[in-house]
Amino acid sequence: MNALLKRVWIGLAATLVVSLAAVVMPDQVQIDDDGRVHLGAPAPTPSPSTVAPTPESTSPPLTRDEVDEVIRTAVSAAGLDPAQGRPIGATGANSNRTGWTAVREKTAAQSDMNTICADLERQGWTLNPNGDRPDPSARSYKRGGWYLLVSTRGKTQAPSTTSALTDSQTYLTLAGLQLNLSDIPVPLPEVTVRIG
Template sequence: MNALLKRVWIGMAAALIASLAATVLPDHVRIADDGRIHLGAPESMASPSAVAPTPESTSPPLTRDAVDEVIRTAVSAAGLDPEQGRPTVAAGAAMNRTGWAAVREKASAQSEMDAICADLERQGWTLNPNGDRPQASRSYKRGGWYLVVSTRGQSQAPSTTSGSTDSQTYLTLTGLQLNLSDIPLPEITVRIR
């Protein structure tokens, strides 16, 4: 019985890791029709039914200050004052992370998120649709940064932001710099039964 439970836990852990990897690294993770997960597999090994990832625009690497300006511009384009929210990472605290969050009315948060996303696309950010839920969160990439726009949950909001009521939600933009192009990934195949 212990061996069976151990196999179940290992299988569940592998599925969770693969799901998270597919969300964060869609260019490096492929799930074949037969249930096999390929990490770092060359393009020739990909399943014929796999959807080709959207290529990232060839833009120079961005600095945190540039991403902060992108966030301010997108928030302003949505008709919001960036000062209505708060930064989720203190200035100078981390050069590879940034963000902004504000408590918004649920009735308007979706349209504000849509306007922010439209401005990000206008600014040249590439939509990264893997794992997105259009009504709750969308992720974009550009210049080594990933930017997630979300209208749900308190878990992503900074602790200094006041709590929300039932008619309110958090509108957040979370930026994370990842330079994955220099990391060679070995080919790993996992079969989940």
């Protein structure tokens, strides 16, 4: 049973990382309807006029502890108890991943997500202009070298035979990732991964 739960959590973590990558770099990560993930774009012949991505940098860098506090504050603003959720990422201030997730009724999850997003904006986080596609179940924000993905995706991303969610539930998730996009080569080589 422990091995099964471990596989479920690993699958959810992988899905969150891929989803966050797709939001942060939409030109480099595409997710098909059948669950295939394409990393990178077919390598066109580089032209001399190719411009490197502009480094993000208007707000001072945030520490992992500061991002954890941002998440706790935003979750509390939605009337939820941060202690009732499950942390994402390894503990310790030096980790470049963090987050929070909890099971919520679908009827409440979207409202909770909207309140969390409003509080992130109040705290100075800006919508990621390169990441958001028209999708009401996920929004991404950036600030101080960190990217936050807020989503209400659940049942469809977990293996159907092992999900602990009922049909009326979903995961409300804030997934944070610290990225230095200037270290990522563009374009990425093309790689296809099958999830599920």
